[in-house]
Amino acid sequence: MKFYTVQHIDAWRESKKKGYLEGNKEFAIDGFEKHYSWMMEQMHKKLSKYNGDYPVWLWSQKPDRKRVEQNYLEKDTKGVLLEAELDRADVLLSDFEAWHVVLNNGFFSISEEEYELWEQNKCNILKEESWERIFDLHLLESIGDWGSITELQGVTGKIDIDKINVIYEFVATGCIPEEDD
Structure with missing residues (x-):
């Protein structure tokens, strides 16, 4: 299955030397x-081949070029969009929007009633x-409230370099300010 990741150009160069791409805690x-x-911890539970590497973040669909250049790296930073051919069993998929409940340290309720019970x-x-x-995409x-999943993200451990193709290199332009209504 094809997955996509955006990396700093230096991370890509280092990966080519090492023979694999890996996540880096410094960039969290x-x-x-x-x-x-x-x-x-979830990767340990759910991915049989995962060995504790810092995660490489992935997308299940190729991100649009404009979005990549505007949102993934700081302005004027050199980066690369990579395509990786991975076994689905080696990638833990989740909903991008739902992940923000975790990042915001919230309770992920499946109903208003459940949320009210949790608050009490x-x-x-x-x-x-x-x-x-x-991770329960069917749920x-x-x-x-969720309706349908619009963006699937994934995490995996190290990716062997022979499973990666360069889509394109770019220089980040930075976020475009929102237009006034």
Whole structure:
């Protein structure tokens, strides 16, 4: 199955020397260390071949070039969009929007009633247990508030270089400010 990842050009160059692409804790967003660690715990639980490497973040669909150049790296940073051919069993998929519930340290409720019970400390599921729902794509599609999954993201461990193709190199332009209404 094809997956896509955006990497800093230096990470790509280092990967070519090593023979594999790997995640790097230094590039994790500050303040989300606990959440990234939680994701790695889930990878241990759900991916049989995962050996504890820092995750490489993936997309299931090729991101549009304009979005890549505007949103993935800081302005004027050289980057590369890569395509990797991976076994589906080696990638833990989740809904991109649902992942933000985890990043915001929220409770992932499947109904208003469940959320109210959780707020009253009467819910039979812990907050961290509710986060595991981000991987249940069938559940997410059936929940009225979510409707349908628009973006699937994935995580995996090291990726052998022979499984990667360069789509294109770019220089990040930075986010375009939103237009006034």
